[in-house]
Amino acid sequence: MKISRVAAPACRGGESPLWDPETGKIYYVDNIGQKIHSLDLSTGATSSLEVPSLITAFVLRKKGGAIVALRTGIYSIDLDSGALTPVSMLPMPQPVIFNDGKVDCRGRFVVGAGAAGHFDDPPPDGGIFVLDTDRTFRQLDAGIHFSNGPCWSPDGKTFYFSDSWLRTVYAYDYDADTGGISGKRPFVHTGALGGLPDGATVDADGLYWVAIYQGGKIAAYRPDGKLERTIDIPVRLVSSVMFGGPKLDRLFVTTIADGHDGGREERDAGSLFVIDDIGVTGLPEVKYLG
Numbered sequence: 001m002k003i004s005r006v007a008a009p010a011c012r013g014g015e016s017p018l019w020d021p022e023t024g025k026i027y028y029v030d031n032i033g034q035k036i037h038s039l040d041l042s043t044g045a046t047s048s049l050e051v052p053s054l055i056t057a058f059v060l061r062k063k064g065g066a067i068v069a070l071r072t073g074i075y076s077i078d079l080d081s082g083a084l085t086p087v088s089m090l091p092m093p094q095p096v097i098f099n100d101g102k103v104d105c106r107g108r109f110v111v112g113a114g115a116a117g118h119f120d121d122p123p124p125d126g127g128i129f130v131l132d133t134d135r136t137f138r139q140l141d142a143g144i145h146f147s148n149g150p151c152w153s154p155d156g157k158t159f160y161f162s163d164s165w166l167r168t169v170y171a172y173d174y175d176a177d178t179g180g181i182s183g184k185r186p187f188v189h190t191g192a193l194g195g196l197p198d199g200a201t202v203d204a205d206g207l208y209w210v211a212i213y214q215g216g217k218i219a220a221y222r223p224d225g226k227l228e229r230t231i232d233i234p235v236r237l238v239s240s241v242m243f244g245g246p247k248l249d250r251l252f253v254t255t256i257a258d259g260h261d262g263g264r265e266e267r268d269a270g271s272l273f274v275i276d277d278i279g280v281t282g283l284p285e286v287k288y289l290g
Contacts, residue, residue: 003273003274004276008039009046009272010272011029011256011270011272012270013032014028014029016056017240017242018058021246024041027060029058031055031056034052035048036048036049037049049079050082056099056100057069057101057111059103060288061076061287064078072090073086073098074111099113099126099148100148102150103285103286103288104156104179105152106289107287109131110159110179112126112127112144112150114126114144124144126144126145126146127142127143128144128150128161133290145166146163146196147163148196148198149197149210150200151200151201152174157174157176158172159172160172160208162197162198164213165196168186168187169186169189169190169197188210190219193219194217197213198210200240207280209251211239211254212238213239213256217232218241234267235266235270237269238256241253241254243282244282248281249278249281251275255269257269
């Protein structure tokens with residue numbers, strides 16, 4: 001196994017890594033820096049696109065471009081021009097904002113929301129929402145303090161979602177036909193690993209891989225919640241993970257430079273990392289179908 005810093009733009013707040021097999025690019029966002037970055041793995045070429053506010057989620061769209069969650073709403077974005085088109089506004093007053101989001105097996109965009117600016121003691125004012133392929137927007141759950149890490153088991157029947165402030169990842173039963181969730185139960189608690197569960201993904205064998213923010217590591221859990229392995233990362237504020245590369249056998253890791261815990265500044269904080277020879281493969285991400 002080899003951990004390397006990728007020669008790509010660093011971020012104040014790196015998040016949402018996403019591999020696009022059609023273009024051979026890995027995308028990721030700088031939420032605080034308000035940018036979308038991309039790296040062409042075959043050429044090493046990078047590009048950056050500015051957005052007008054905090055960006056917290058990025059998914060590709062089947063019809064072209066992408067869907068992004070900005071501070072108060074969801075927009076489609078043209079990745080050439082940067083032009084934004086509103087899709088749905090957050091149906092809650094500030095200071096609640098969108099956070100991490102992913103696309104389910106039927107092409108719906110599922111996104112969390114949580115309290116903004118209350119990192120020490122956030123109120124449970126957030127929730128889980130879904131943007132259907134017909135652009136209907138509805139709420140799936142409430143009472144979330146700080147939302148993170150949505151992803152699904154390989155068969156699409158289990159939905160994982162973190163309330164980071166509670167240091168808890170939850171599992172739900174997921175109905176792919178309706179996009180509904182039920183049967184919420186605790187899946188894992190990350191307090192013993194020294195940090196909060198942040199961005200996550202699931203590999204082809206069903207292991208749940210999650211960034212441990214403030215803990216400087218990535219943890220992989222079996223479907224029964226047992227810890228399979230941990231990988232130390234040379235930055236404390238690890239934020240998200242995603243498998244990429246032509247064989248989906250490289251684990252890309254985003255990190256954060258501008259943390260909220262008053263911790264020390266670190267060399268390479270905010271960099272994009274990649275883990276090679278990890279011994280597992282990921283699953284291709286679905287594009288939003290709306």
